[in-house]
Amino acid sequence: MEGPLLDVRLEKAGYEEREGVVRNVAFTVRAGELVGLIGPNGAGKSTTIKAILGLLKRTEGEVRFCGPGGTYAYIPEHPILYEELTLWEHVELAAASYGLTGERFEERAERLLARFKLGDVRHHLTTSFSKGMQQKVMLVLGFLTKPDVYIVDEPFIGLDPKATKELLDALNEERSRGAGILMSTHVLDTAERICDSFVLLDGGAVVAQGDLDRIRETCGMPDASLFDCFHALT
Known part of the structure; x- marks a missing residue:
């Protein structure tokens, strides 16, 4: 094994x-x-x-x-998000932290936003999201890096x-x-x-x-x- x-x-x-x-x-x-x-x-x-x-x-x-x-990726119980950033800015920040760029990043991010039904709110501040939507943001950020x-x-x-x-x-x-x-x-x-x-x-x-x-x-x-x-x- x-x-x-x-x-x-x-x-x-x-x-x-x-x-x-x-x-x-x-x-x-x-x-x-x-x-x-x-x-x-x-x-x-x-x-x-x-x-x-x-x-x-x-x-x-x-x-x-x-x-x-x-x-590794950590997906916490309680969402940890920046008040002044939109969903897409959170995604860009996570991608930059892990060196994800270009088409590889775009394709992966788009697929995750579609999977968790967040594509239409990508440019909204996450503070406007429900608790369930904020939790889905954390899932998107966690799966983005493929650890x-x-x-x-x-x-x-x-x-x-x-x-x-x-x-x-x-x-x-x-x-x-x-x-x-x-x-x-x-x-x-x-x-x-x-x-x-x-x-x-x-x-x-x-x-x-x-x-x-x-x-x-x-x-x-x-x-x-x-x-x-x-x-x-x-």
Whole structure:
């Protein structure tokens, strides 16, 4: 089996006022794999993601992006946008940051705007958008760069059913291309359907991980849904 695109070995991660929020969290994300990071509120999912992104000073352990380009895209739960920029200016800024230019950039951007039904508002300020539209902007910016690894935090919040389907289709296309995906989500029925494996956190520690059969084995419920396993283990 090929090596991982993302290798996470966190001995401890936390904050100045709360050290060791997560402890001994270890997992990998491989090419074409979608790993679900799940757990109740306060389980340590956000801290784990921040540690992976290098945003926490109080982190012990190692995080390695091992893909051909060592690249990743982060799609946050809450949109992070500039008030004074239009949608297209956000797209141009993201493209410039990653060295995307010319026809390659234009074609990719146009395809993503059409996919998420944002083409008609490309020259509008994103502050005028609904929360769902702003979330779709973050999806466009994330998919624009075609990285080795996607880190996606609660992507379904605020999306209507059509946008959710387009997101799932886009994720599948990226997996087919060979990208790896780490996705934090509370939408367990969708996670059960689309994820290859899971990392289940509770109290800052891994209480189960692996594919659904392994999760079922851990909680001793051979025919249970991910939802039922989640509630049995947390």
